[in-house]
Amino acid sequence: MDTATHMLRTGQRGTLFQLQMAGRDLRNSFGRLGLAWSLAWHDVSSRYRGSILGPFWITLSMGLMTLGIGFLYANLFAIELHIFLPYVALGIVFFAVMTGTINEGCDTFVQAAGILSQTSLPMLTFVWRTVFRNLINLAHHLVIVVGVLIFYGYWRTADAPMALLGLVLMVANASWLSLLVGIASARFRDIPQIVMSVMQFALFMSPVFWKPGRLKDYQAFLDLNPFYHLLEAVRAPLLGTPVAPGTYLFLVGMAVAGWLVTFLIFARTRRRIVHYL
Amino acid sequence: MKPPPVSITCTDLTLRFPVYGVDAKSLKKALARAAVGGRLGRHSGVTDVTALQSVSLKLEAGDRLGLIGHNGSGKTTLLRALSGAYEPDEGVIEVQGRIAALLDLGLGIDPSATGYENIRLRGRIAGLTAKEIDERMDEIAAFTGLGPFLAMPVKTYSAGMQGRLAFAAATAVDCDVLLMDEWIAVGDAEFQKLAHKRLLKLVERAGILVLATHEAPLLKLYCNKVMRLDGGIASEVMDIRRVDELLAT
Known part of the structure; x- marks a missing residue:
């Protein structure tokens, strides 16, 4: 037991032991979700201290981007506005949650260096902090989602429970990616730049600003794009369109495989992470 | 079930710091026999510093251990x-009991947040629940003596005021094992007296104190045992009366 009153740290004792210790870190971090939440809340409130709109500034800029791109591309692609604008709005908002969780994941351990080097707090607490921080931001941006769904009448057909399931799958996948890039960035300081570039690339390669129906010969390429599935699982139910079963299969598989691999890497590097910093 | 008694047990503790991105090959020979710092070496391709080498230690309730040694001898590493x-x-390493490490008073202090927020944040990191912090808030706030300044961002504080805040927040914990890197002294003369009293109370309540310091008078005042570290190698734990013997070598 690694409760608040018993601390045990030992040398290398083989892979199985490392896995056990990583598992203990995971359990303890779940026991301290309140701490992760407080830290995340503090991050958000301190980032926007002194500003009147706070995180709503991002919401506002997203809203403007939605309007601009919505009107422009609807014209360019000759799609009706009431179809295209909500589509872009939801795309921008939910893609931002993924990008945020993954990009900020690079900073997870680096930012916590001070705390990690003098306490026995579980390392994964800081991963949940990053995830929670992005969920708090999402809660602000939901204004756009709700606004658009009501304005264009999609609320009648929106399937909120399925969208919630999609969001859970999205967070489950974004969090392992976040942990993975967090470990990698702690060790190699070039990683954050690479991750940022990849996420930017993904934004344009995924159907955020365009509709997949127009993609003729490249459908296979789309089916292999994880960000497409991640986005689709949340966006489609809200727009009242069904999600292909293959998407759920893809996402569950990706979450399980991703967490397995990442957890193994975490178990292997856990004792080293504090030294990377 | 009664919790096991407070204790610290280290058995053959060896700690190496891998140094990434530095090829210390050429440095290695030069530093191998240096009096200051740990010993550099290479293990499985990564340059590393052996900060602690086979340190064994057993402390029980009532033990007040002083750690002495040169800069870089491994005192802070052992505390961490x-x-x-x-x-x-x-x-x-096995520790029974709630640990409080007063190694870096600045831990978790966010300059742009207010005094109150910082007290909350520090308390949460130290393992207090939000409710426990609320219960202690008045006492902590009164102790800082900062009054209305607590509602202002910490960056508007003077260094002394920041010290007061950090000290009050960091010492508002209940612990069985207290780890300290140097005896903490912050604030003006008047506050130092108060801080001293508060620290002593904390030490009295804690079952075990481990204090790293360079000052012999402090050791004699607060510790009943002493251990010397030299390049990561520990002497045996001795009675405090033999501290001069250890300091002389």
């Missing part, structure tokens, strides 16, 4: 290892 931050490369 005892706080649970480092995984040993070899050996075992």
Whole structure:
């Protein structure tokens, strides 16, 4: 037991032991979700201290981007506005949650260096902090989602429970990616730049600003794009369109495989992470 | 069930710091026999510093251990290892009891947040629940003596005021094992007296104190045992009356 009153740290004792210790870190971090939440809340409130709109500034800029791109591309692609604008709005908002969780994941351990080097707090607490921080931001941006769904009448057909399931799958996948890039960035300081570039690339390669129906010969390429599935699982139910079963299969598989691999890497590097910093 | 008694047990604790991105090959020979710092070496391709080598230690309730040694001899590393931050490369560290590490008063202090927020944040990191912090808030606030300044951002504080805040927040914990890197002295003369009293109370309540310091008078005042570290190698734990013997060598 690694409760608040018993601390045990030992040398290398083989892979199985490392896995056990990583598992203990995971359990303890779940026991301290309140701490992760407080830290995340503090991050958000301190980032926007002194500003009147706070995180709503991002919401506002997203809203403007939605309007601009919505009107422009609807014209360019000759799609009706009431179809295209909500589509872009939801795309921008939910893609931002993924990008945020993954990009900020690079900073997870680096930012916590001070705390990690003098306490026995579980390392994964800081991963949940990053995830929670992005969920708090999402809660602000939901204004756009709700606004658009009501304005264009999609609320009648929106399937909120399925969208919630999609969001859970999205967070489950974004969090392992976040942990993975967090470990990698702690060790190699070039990683954050690479991750940022990849996420930017993904934004344009995924159907955020365009509709997949127009993609003729490249459908296979789309089916292999994880960000497409991640986005689709949340966006489609809200727009009242069904999600292909293959998407759920893809996402569950990706979450399980991703967490397995990442957890193994975490178990292997856990004792080293504090030294990377 | 009664919790096991407060204790610290280290068995053959060896701790190496891998140094990434530095090829210390050429430095290695030059530093191998240096009096200051740990010993550099290479293990499985990564340059590393052996910060602690086979340190064994057993402390029980009532023990007040003073750590002495040159800069870089491993005092702070040992304290951090005892706080649970480092995984040993070899050996075992086991600590029974709630640990409080007063190693860096600035831990978790956010300059743009207010005094109150910082007290909350520091308390949460130290393992207090939000409710426990609320219960202690009045006492902590009164102790800082900062009054209305607590509602202002910490960056508007003077260094002394920041010290007061950090000290009050960091010492508002209940612990069985207290780890300290140097006896903490902050604020003006008047506050130092108050701080001293508060620290003593904390030490009295804690079952075990481990204090790293360079000052012999402090050791004689607060510790009943002493251990010397030299390049990561520990002497045996001795009675405090023999501190002069250890300091002389």
